[in-house]
Structure formats: C-alpha cells, structure tokens
Amino acid sequence: AESEAARPQVADAPIAHSDARRRTPFYGVHQAGVVTPRPACGIVAAFDLVAANPEELQTLFRKLTERIAFLTQGGRAPDRDPKLPPADSGILGPVIEPDELTVTVSVGDSLFEDRAWLKPLKPKTLMRMAGFPNDALVARSCHGDVLLQFCANSQPTNIHALRDIIKNTSDSMVLRWRQEGSVPVVPPQPDGKSESARNFLGFRDGSANPDSNDDALMEKIVWVGAGDPDEPKWAHGGSYQVVRLIRMLVEDWDRTPLGEQERIFGREKWSGAPLGVLGGSEHDIPDYAADPKGDLTPLTAHMRLANPRRPETEANLIVRRGFNFSNGVTKSGHLEDGLLFLSYQADLAQGFLAVQSRLNGEPLEEYIKPFGGGYFFVLPGVRDESDYLGRSLIEAIA
Ligand SMILES: C=CC1=C(C)c2cc3[nH]c(cc4nc(cc5[nH]c(cc1n2)c(C)c5CCC(=O)O)C(CCC(=O)O)=C4C)c(C)c3C=C
Numbered sequence: 001a002e003s004e005a006a007r008p009q010v011a012d013a014p015i016a017h018s019d020a021r022r023r024t025p026f027y028g029v030h031q032a033g034v035v036t037p038r039p040a041c042g043i044v045a046a047f048d049l050v051a052a053n054p055e056e057l058q059t060l061f062r063k064l065t066e067r068i069a070f071l072t073q074g075g076r077a078p079d080r081d082p083k084l085p086p087a088d089s090g091i092l093g094p095v096i097e098p099d100e101l102t103v104t105v106s107v108g109d110s111l112f113e114d115r116a117w118l119k120p121l122k123p124k125t126l127m128r129m130a131g132f133p134n135d136a137l138v139a140r141s142c143h144g145d146v147l148l149q150f151c152a153n154s155q156p157t158n159i160h161a162l163r164d165i166i167k168n169t170s171d172s173m174v175l176r177w178r179q180e181g182s183v184p185v186v187p188p189q190p191d192g193k194s195e196s197a198r199n200f201l202g203f204r205d206g207s208a209n210p211d212s213n214d215d216a217l218m219e220k221i222v223w224v225g226a227g228d229p230d231e232p233k234w235a236h237g238g239s240y241q242v243v244r245l246i247r248m249l250v251e252d253w254d255r256t257p258l259g260e261q262e263r264i265f266g267r268e269k270w271s272g273a274p275l276g277v278l279g280g281s282e283h284d285i286p287d288y289a290a291d292p293k294g295d296l297t298p299l300t301a302h303m304r305l306a307n308p309r310r311p312e313t314e315a316n317l318i319v320r321r322g323f324n325f326s327n328g329v330t331k332s333g334h335l336e337d338g339l340l341f342l343s344y345q346a347d348l349a350q351g352f353l354a355v356q357s358r359l360n361g362e363p364l365e366e367y368i369k370p371f372g373g374g375y376f377f378v379l380p381g382v383r384d385e386s387d388y389l390g391r392s393l394i395e396a397i398a
C-alpha cells in the first residue's frame with residue numbers, strides 16, 4: 001500500500017512539469033516573445049514613464065535589461081539582511097525556474113509624442129490607437145508609454161516577473177493597466193502535427209498564421225528591416241505590436257446555431273477546416289477564386305475578410321499570438337470573457353490597420369466588443385551582455 005507520506009494532500013503544490021526548467025534565450029537580433037512559440041500563459045502590463053531626459057530613459061532601459069536577463073534565465077533569489085525588505089517577492093520560492101519565460105518590451109506612441117527629444121525618432125507608422133466603429137474604448141485600459149509582455153508556461157512565473165520589475169523600476173514607471181490571459185494546453189497529437197488552441201468561442205484560433213519558423217518570411221512581414229528607408233535606423237530589428245482587449249458576448253454566442261457560428265468564421269468548428277472541404281484540416285488553404293459568390297465561405301466570413309488571399313492583400317499578412325481572458329462578471333451579471341488579441345507586423349498601416357478596416361462591420365461584431373489596448377513598437381533585441389534594450393534609440397537622440 002502507498003505510504004501516507006507519498007499520497008498528495010488536497011492543498012499540495014501541483015508537481016512541476018519538465019518545462020519549468022526550460023529557457024528561452026534572451027540575447028539575439030530580435031526580442032523573444034514575438035516569433036518564439038507561445039506558451040500557455042501571458043500578461044501584458046502597460047506603464048507610464050516618469051523619465052524626463054535621455055539619461056533617465058537609459059537608466060530605465062538598462063535596469064529592464066538586467067532584470068529580464070536574470071528572470072528569463074532563472075537562478076537563486078539573493079539572500080538579504082532580514083532588517084530590509086527581501087530582494088525577491090518569494091512567490092516562486094528561493095529558486096526561480098526560467099519556465100520558458102519571455103519578457104518583451106515595447107514602446108507606445110505617447111513615449112514619443114510627449115517628449116520633444118524623442119518625437120523625431122518615432123517609428124514611421126506608430127500612432128495612438130483610435131476607436132473603430134464597433135469599439136467601446138475605456139480610457140483606463142488603453143495606451144501607455146511602455147508595454148511589457150510576459151509569456152511563460154505558468155501564470156505565477158509571469159506574476160513573479162511583473163512584481164520583480166515593478167519593484168526594481170518603481171522610481172521611473174507607473175503601472176497603467178494590465179491584462180492576463182491563457183490558452184488551453186493540448187496533448188501531443190498521434191500524427192505529430194500541431195493544432196491551434198481554441199478561443200472562448202470554441203473555434204481554433206491561429207490556424208492560418210504565417211509560419212513563424214520561416215525566418216525569411218518573418219523578416220518580411222514581422223520585423224522592420226534595414227531595407228526600409230522610411231523607418232528610423234534605430235528601429236531595425238523591431239516590430240509593430242497591436243494589443244486589443246476584446247470582450248466576447250459568450251452567452252449570446254452559446255445560443256447561436258452551429259451552422260451560423262461556422263459561417264461567421266468560415267471554418268468548421270471541430271476540425272477548423274475551411275468550409276466545404278470534406279475531411280479537411282485547419283491548415284488547408286481555402287480556394288476563394290472557385291467560390292466567387294460565397295456559396296461555401298460567405299463573403300463576410302471573418303477569415304475571408306481578414307485575408308481574402310488576393311495578390312494585393314499579401315502585403316497585409318500579420319502574426320497573431322493572443323490569449324483568452326476571463327475577467328470575472330460584468331455589472332449586468334454576464335461573463336467578462338474575451339480575447340487578448342496580440343499581433344505583430346513590420347508596418348502598422350499595411351498590417352493590422354488594413355485587416356481591421358476590412359473587418360469593420362463583419363457579422364462577428366454582434367458577439368464582440370473591443371474595449372482596450374494600444375499600438376506599440378517592440379524594441380530591437382539585445383545582442384549580448386554589453387548591449388541593452390533600447391540602446392539604438394538612446395544613441396540616436398540628437
Ligand atoms: C484585425 C485583426 C484581427 C482581429 C481584431 C481579430 C479578432 C478575432 N478573431 C477571432 C477568431 C478567429 N480569427 C481567425 C482568423 C484570422 N483573424 C485575423 C485577424 C483578426 N482577428 C486574421 C488575419 C486571420 C487569418 C485569416 C486567414 O489568413 O485565413 C480565425 C480562423 C482560424 C485562424 O486562422 O486563426 C478565428 C477562429 C476572434 C474570436 C476575434 C475577436 C474576439
């Protein structure tokens with residue numbers, strides 16, 4: 001018989017799975033957390049900066065670099081004098097496992113607009129997020145000078161990293177808003193193929209994402225390249241990041257017939273295959289040219305509007321890397337669930353803005369209500385120990 005000591009108790013800590021020891025490299029031409037695989041849990045946290053001059057901004061960027069380099073690679077929390085507050089919150093214990101944590105730093109339109117010495121250096125298509133026709137933006141959930149995106153296998157790892165950074169930067173930035181999210185973990189498939197996680201409307205989300213392992217494609221559609229003469233030179237290696245907090249009216253959706261749900265997205269619910277492909281898979285490519293009137297895939301289907309797959313819409317490809325969120329209960333007693341939409345593109349206007357303008361007025365709008373987020377620019381990567389986040393921007397200040 002199993003001994004009493006070996007049998008878990010109700011409140012025992014869940015046993016860590018092996019991913020807790022895995023690291024995502026911190027140094028590189030690009031920051032991690034954009035084209036690296038999305039783990040199960042995410043948090044975005046937007047901050048306003050106190051920094052009034054380039055020196056203060058540089059100090060903050062150096063501190064962020066130091067903390068993120070440590071947190072993403074893991075190690076022991078330093079022991080300190082018991083008379084002082086502890087250096088680490090302690091919520092992960094004395095040893096901080098890397099847990100495939102990434103912390104991605106991006107900067108908002110207001111960072112440039114509110115500081116005359118940064119204004120001339122603003123990335124070409126960065127702008128303040130304005131409301132779309134179906135939006136109901138709430139001021140306290142929008143914008144920010146700096147956005148930190150935390151991704152890890154478990155949410156405590158992200159929360160620990162967020163608290164570490166807040167503690168170490170409290171003299172230079174103030175938290176403005178935050179949003180947590182997660183995606184369901186799926187068991188490995190028998191055929192070895194990966195499948196997309198489902199969103200809170202029950203559909204696979206991410207199926208048609210461009211291949212993030214295709215470096216040449218990512219250089220073209222995600223990263224601002226050296227070949228773009230309109231972008232400030234410091235921005236090469238960065239990316240435009242869109243954050244949208246989108247509430248879903250899940251109770252209404254759950255009362256909507258299956259066939260209507262599938263026509264709204266243009267995909268079969270279980271397999272995720274494009275409509276009309278018998279025995280199809282989520283990775284099948286729809287043939288819209290053979291369906292000009294929308295008999296199979298309605299012309300207003302979400303995925304058809306988002307990507308009509310015409311030669312001229314090739315330039316609008318984006319990489320999506322979102323999370324589902326559950327924020328509790330609304331004042332009217334509804335579930336406050338939704339999608340923490342995150343996308344990356346080499347050009348905000350050609351990417352997200354072009355796609356969203358095609359989606360405006362789509363049938364899905366009956367079931368969604370965007371209320372927050374913002375547009376940000378992901379800083380180029382930190383190349384090695386001698387480099388720091390935002391160095392190219394600081395050195396470009398006149
Ligand atoms: C402006 C960009 C987009 C927003 C905002 C957006 C919101 C949103 N999407 C879903 C669910 C799905 N989206 C799917 C595909 C898809 N969506 C966008 C863009 C936005 N979505 C794109 C570019 C695509 C890919 C189209 C293609 O290339 O075929 C799908 C289908 C599966 C998939 O490919 O991911 C689903 C499902 C929700 C619920 C939502 C807002 C809450």
Ligand SMILES: [Fe+2]
Pocket residue numbers: 302306
């Ligand atoms: Fe979508």
